[in-house]
Amino acid sequence: MVTVSGHGPWPGGEGDVLEAQLTVTGDLAELPAGVGAVPFLVQLTGRGPGADPVGRTAALLAEMPVELGPHGWKLTDRPGTDQRRAEAFAREDLGALAIAAHGYAGPFALEVTGPWTLAATLWSARGDRVLADKGARRDLGLALAEGVRAQVAAVHEQVPGVAPSDVVVQLAEPQLGAVHAGVLPTFSGYSRLRAVPGPDVVEGLRPVVDAVHDVGARAVVHLGETWVGVPPVVLAGADGVGLDLGSLGAGGWNERAWELVARAVEKGVGLWAGLPPAQVSQCAGPMLGELVNLVAVPWRRVGLPASALDDVTLLAASRRALASTDEHRAELANLGRVAEALAERAAA
Template sequence: MELPDRGPGADLVGRTAALLPDLSVDLQPSGWRLSGGRGRDAARGAAYLRQDLDELAEAYDGYVGELKLSLCGPWTLAAAVALPRGEKALSDPGACRDLRQALLAAATDHVDRVRSLVPGADVALQFDEPSLTAVLTGSVPTASGFSRLRSVDEQTAREALTELTAGLAARTRSIVVHTCAPSPPLRMLAEVPDLSVALDVALLGGAEWDLVAEAVEASRAPWLGLVPTDATGTHPGRYVERVLAMWRRLGLPDADLSTLTLSPACGLAGRSPDAALGVARLVQAAAHELGEIAQGS
């Protein structure tokens, strides 16, 4: 799991970078960098993962059902990892391609390892892409911070994600791109086969909700990040009401609420175990309420 308080190698980018075959990374003051040899922080990240997989196998012994895994997405990875000379990998199309191919190999191996440890697992694989909107709009800063890297066109971004989903679809129950940035590129993501989208409901405007409606009608309902990661309390009523009001305003039938997957708005890596469990219970309660509404329609 992603637990940043452990230190380098337990963060989103470091954990994923440590998995990449044939690409070595080390940690510099400016962040993760491709290098000629694997640094101790990357080795630590790989060790964390081995430990976590051992604990996963023990905790999920005999488990049958859906199990979600998370990795850093290809565009956020390219926007975060630097080349040996210091500029972000995003600045070099060849480096982006190498990272993407290595990520596909790493994800394939990771899913296979988990499936061997938990044979009853039906794996959902999530790629976290918090930087995707910035990549597409040319908002990622250069290494110096004085300029911005050139934007990636939507066709290139779409083709890269399509390559990932095509390579992993046979091994997974579902593949999800999670983005918690404003103005998510929903139209582009909807054009990627076998891909679902996970969104923070609080960041959706009217135009985004229209695209959510289109996805539902196309039988590709998104994952809705309904409950904020800093939420407290025990009753999900206000979160359910927000979604239900927009749902009905769009003219979507209540029965289709059953097609939704609910989640926290973003990752819970920064919360304490008790706080994370509280948010998860709110999500579960919200799903129960919406399920009852769907059944009663």
């Protein structure tokens, strides 16, 4: 069935985690009949450093301590206050999940920053981006793989009804395109880091994807607007690929992008479709038909069968920054209605 989920970012600060997690699990439980739901671990980035996507993921790295530097998170020789803060946020998140999802059994999603985006964002202890050092980025991928294994186990420990096989690990890779194109600046800013060829991109993803599969979970790689990353994601063995469809062009149509999506779907890779917020008409309310067409029209135009729409997962576009909890809740409700309409088309 068509499913609704989310990336994780949610408004709020200190003391708001439990309420946010309760809201997510409650709202997703109230989606229309016939629509699937994958609750997700909320990320209250407003709590500050350590709650941000890079910081919370870096704190998972096995035997690779991190700290905040002048340009952001960087590797260091030993754990310090910054890492302990990030780890404390992680424990707080899992504690809130244990309460909010008490008695829950079923699928569950958690998002971490993917290995290439992490390598492009983290700085070496005494040098450039981790991306600049082939050995360091290999070690980073292996450390992240171990961290992901531990995180899946921690979710199962807090919510026994969520078996490792129920977990979907979402790897956020918005920088993968920039890594492959060689457009990221060096530390000095006077030059660009060397482009990473396609086969190396695949090899960088594979240890983390394999780690997810080793614990029985599923791996989805979210590319945001970077549709050229679809082939490496498929070759790395991911179970799903995420794209923000609103970025592909008018009506969500980009022939080259959708051809890549079609090939992925035909190989059994699921589409996690990021949708923009619905435009609101003063007379008719949210214009959800436009969002339905953003998925369904290109899908049929590229030759995919309508029945296969039933395997699509919908979520808010990855770069969408919402200002309030009400906006988030409204977006989840709208996605539920869009999913219901897509399910009807799949069954027609």
